[in-house]
Amino acid sequence: MKIFPAIDLYDGKAVRLFKGDYNQMTVYSDNPLEVAKKFEDAGATHLHLVDLEGAKNGYPGNLETIRKIVEETELFTEVGGGIRTIDTAKAYIESGVDRIILGTAAVENEEFLKEALSLFGDKVAVGVDLKDGFVAIKGWTEKSALSARDFLSKMESLGVKTVICTDISRDGAMQGSNNELYKELSANYNIDLVASGGVSDISDIKELTQMGLYGAIIGKAYYIGAIDLKEAIEVAQ
Numbered sequence: 001m002k003i004f005p006a007i008d009l010y011d012g013k014a015v016r017l018f019k020g021d022y023n024q025m026t027v028y029s030d031n032p033l034e035v036a037k038k039f040e041d042a043g044a045t046h047l048h049l050v051d052l053e054g055a056k057n058g059y060p061g062n063l064e065t066i067r068k069i070v071e072e073t074e075l076f077t078e079v080g081g082g083i084r085t086i087d088t089a090k091a092y093i094e095s096g097v098d099r100i101i102l103g104t105a106a107v108e109n110e111e112f113l114k115e116a117l118s119l120f121g122d123k124v125a126v127g128v129d130l131k132d133g134f135v136a137i138k139g140w141t142e143k144s145a146l147s148a149r150d151f152l153s154k155m156e157s158l159g160v161k162t163v164i165c166t167d168i169s170r171d172g173a174m175q176g177s178n179n180e181l182y183k184e185l186s187a188n189y190n191i192d193l194v195a196s197g198g199v200s201d202i203s204d205i206k207e208l209t210q211m212g213l214y215g216a217i218i219g220k221a222y223y224i225g226a227i228d229l230k231e232a233i234e235v236a237q
Helices: 032-041 052-057 063-072 086-094 104-108 110-123 148-158 179-188 202-210 229-236
Strands: 002-010 013-018 021-029 046-051 076-080 099-102 124-131 134-137 142-147 162-167 192-196 215-218
Touching: 002 032, 002 052, 002 063, 002 192, 002 229, 013 032, 021 032, 032 063, 046 052, 046 063, 063 076, 063 086, 076 124, 086 099, 086 110, 099 104, 099 110, 104 110, 110 124, 110 148, 124 148, 134 148, 142 148, 148 162, 148 179, 162 179, 179 192, 179 202, 202 215, 202 229, 215 229
Parallel strands: 002 046, 002 215, 046 076, 076 099, 099 124, 124 162, 162 192, 192 215
Antiparallel strands: 002 013, 013 021, 124 134, 134 142
């Protein structure tokens, strides 16, 4: 299983939200590039970036910061947050990002998703953010009428290869990952599933690895010292 340490970006800083609430933001570093290099030093090969301003406003807010990270590290980098036009998608791909994550756009605009898939193929992943079992959109501020199962069935039929699945109720809450959810989804869909939200300690990493998941994202647990990144990478391998 691949470990994706996460950097959530807001105003050029590395931050974390509590359960997706922009009013409950903690700034962890004024230098996200430095954070990414620390990940690399710990043995990380993959990086998950979220442009929180993009998620909220629908256009990139941290492109220069992301470009710097791509240029100055060897990390496989995926980026999500506000990618709702082909121009924005192209801007990220041209800046050297390895994979873009479509969230709101994949829910609301199937034609856009199809076009992105036809242009960029496996460089496109879809982020499924779940609130009470339904897909949430617009930086988690709205809940759609789509269930997780319906949405994943649709993504699979469209040829989406990678899905990042976040249980919002667990995100940043240090309550452990929703392993029952991931077990069910990984058993029913032929996609590379990345678990996100709530990964709190090394036992979560062990369980997710045993499920045969493609990847897991580590956020708050790293920043508060609850998970040693080096150990998590070793366990996942």
